[in-house]
Amino acid sequence: MVDLDLVLRYFRDVAPIVLLNLRMALTAIGVGVLIGFLFGWGRVSRFRPLRAVARGYTELFRGTPLLIQIFLVFFSFPALNALFAQYGLAYRLDVAPVERVIIALTLNTGAYQAEIFRAGFQSIAHGQIEAAVSIGMKKGQAMAHVILPQSLRIMAPPFTNEYIIMFKDATPLAFIVAVPELLRASLTFGQRAAAVLESYLLAAAVFLALSLLLTLFLRLLEVRFAVPGLGIAVRRGE
Numbered sequence: 001m002v003d004l005d006l007v008l009r010y011f012r013d014v015a016p017i018v019l020l021n022l023r024m025a026l027t028a029i030g031v032g033v034l035i036g037f038l039f040g041w042g043r044v045s046r047f048r049p050l051r052a053v054a055r056g057y058t059e060l061f062r063g064t065p066l067l068i069q070i071f072l073v074f075f076s077f078p079a080l081n082a083l084f085a086q087y088g089l090a091y092r093l094d095v096a097p098v099e100r101v102i103i104a105l106t107l108n109t110g111a112y113q114a115e116i117f118r119a120g121f122q123s124i125a126h127g128q129i130e131a132a133v134s135i136g137m138k139k140g141q142a143m144a145h146v147i148l149p150q151s152l153r154i155m156a157p158p159f160t161n162e163y164i165i166m167f168k169d170a171t172p173l174a175f176i177v178a179v180p181e182l183l184r185a186s187l188t189f190g191q192r193a194a195a196v197l198e199s200y201l202l203a204a205a206v207f208l209a210l211s212l213l214l215t216l217f218l219r220l221l222e223v224r225f226a227v228p229g230l231g232i233a234v235r236r237g238e
Helices: 004-013 015-043 048-062 066-086 097-122 126-134 139-177 182-193 196-225
Strands: none
Touching: 004 015, 004 182, 004 196, 015 048, 015 097, 015 139, 015 182, 015 196, 048 097, 066 097, 066 139, 097 139, 126 139, 139 182, 139 196, 182 196
């Protein structure tokens, strides 16, 4: 039997906290796009040291668990403050717990988006770039007017996958460092109402509903800007 009073109290008191998950995901994704573009461009650079740095960054954050990355970033700030105090430096890094988690998520998604950008850039025929340079375009102009307009349309599907994962799989990991996002709030509510299982089921329903809406919106954009017959596949774990 469904306890409608429990459901109503959950959606009144707890469900709105999912806005924090959305904030974390959107901030990480937004900054991650810039990081991904820069390091993705670095991955296809002819300058070998730049390629090495870009590859090192992507391999590091794609090859280690996100949970460990959150722990390392989260506890690095107190460790740095202790180090400053040890050497008598009157300087502190006062970064809120939510912001620390956002930094970790940003570094993680930036690495995955860098690989998406790399694959997108490499999907453009090199002859088009040579043609752009031959008519007087600089490399930056060729990127802005030739490569990006085509590659962004090709990269839409893997970007969609990455953004959904960041929202529904990555942001709940903030639970482990006591950031009061939806999962942590659901546990607190469930313990208070003696309905932990029901609370987790309701949290799953909220994540599912928002993920479906986000997926629908991104798929519409993907179809709108798709290039028939072209596409790339860059998934987590590859």
